[in-house]
Amino acid sequence: MDNRTAASAGERAAQANGTPEQATGTPALVQLEGVSKRFANIAAVDRVSLTIREGEFFALLGPSGCGKTTLLRLLAGFETPDSGRILLDGKDIAAVPAYRRPVNMMFQSYALFPHLSVESNVAFGLRQDRRPKSEIARRVAEMLALVQLEGHAKRKPHQLSGGQRQRVALARALAKHPRVLLLDEPLAALDKKLRGETQFELMNLQDKLRLTFVVVTHDQQEAMTMADRMGVMKEGGLAQVGTPAEIYEQPNSRWVADFIGEINLIEGHVVDATASDGLAITSIAAGRLRVLGERNAVSSGDRVWVALRPEKVRISRERPPVTDENCAAGQVYGIGYLGDLSIYKVRLDSGLLMKAALANMTRLIERPIGWDDRVWLHWPADAALVLTD
DSSP: OOHHHHHHHHHHHHHHTSOHHHHHOOOEEEEEEEEEEEETTEEEEEEEEEEEETTOEEEEEOOTTSSHHHHHHHHHTSSOOSEEEEEETTEEOTTSOGGGSSEEEEOTTOOOOTTSOHHHHHHHHHHHTTOOHHHHHHHHHHHHHHTTOGGGTTOOGGGSOHHHHHHHHHHHHHTTOOSEEEEESTTTTSOHHHHHHHHHHHHHHHHHHTOEEEEEESOHHHHHHHOSEEEEEETTEEEEEEOHHHHHHSOSSHHHHHHSSOOEEEEEEEEESOOTTSEEEEEETTEEEEEEOOSSOOOTTOEEEEEEOGGGOEEESSOOOSOSSEEEEEEEEEEEEOSSEEEEEEEETTSOEEEEEEEOOSOGGGOSOOTTOEEEEEEOGGGOEEEOO
């Protein structure tokens, strides 16, 4: 790991343990205050308020139709909000046309001009602004070096690979020194391996330039890999905003917990919320479980859901020794082999279906647990989260 990457990783780790304001002390750059946008009778964006900080890599994540691309277009100036304010450096830019905003957007389709060379595509915006030829030539050379395409200046887009076209689009978007770079599904057209490599390239580039990046994606892994913070959108609004670690480990609702990664959601009722050892005890289909007291205030008799990530569930063929862990028996009815790990679907004796993840530390033929095996699932009391919504 080089020094720049190590520094970036350190900053991201610091942000995972506090708000960006606490971790970096950076000021707010973009602020949305009660922004709404309707198309006919449909609220594509509904009273969204959000702060994005200078130099932050922010991701908007959500299912199709949740409003994330519309929100990006509002930031870019391609749409005008019906209500609310969009502030950049404290100034309301809601009525400022796109071409006058210090904001640039990289489109999902890349939108390269097929008849122009790579260097002409990168120079397009600068020529529209009537910049001096010497400045354009210098800036184009800088951008091509930045994205490692120095030897491709004279090529046309059809002579490039998908990854190279993506870099040309990125260079063009950066050429005019935007304060904010907006990226709409920037890696969607790339194959999985190249997409993974490009994620880290974008992170290093953003860290090097110290620009504010706002990326829209429906790919959870992509958002969690690249973003300092992310906003999960649902039906035009923000369901939760936080660091990837906060949203994964502490989702604020069943919907967010279920949307982000794999999850076991177990419905039940609180039996005792005042146990002397600080445990809330719930009676559910899996039996009687113990969960460490949560930030969500609960009372005896409340209906709750226990959220438990599969990787926090241990699976074994032998009953574990008597401990204070939660424990339930069942039968394996499905195995998903993912290479580095396997997902086991287990039907408990009570009928409840649960998932457990197990790292593949041995060869496939030596895997100790197979289909229809009788197994035990167990997990510590602090592995789960209690949700009331």
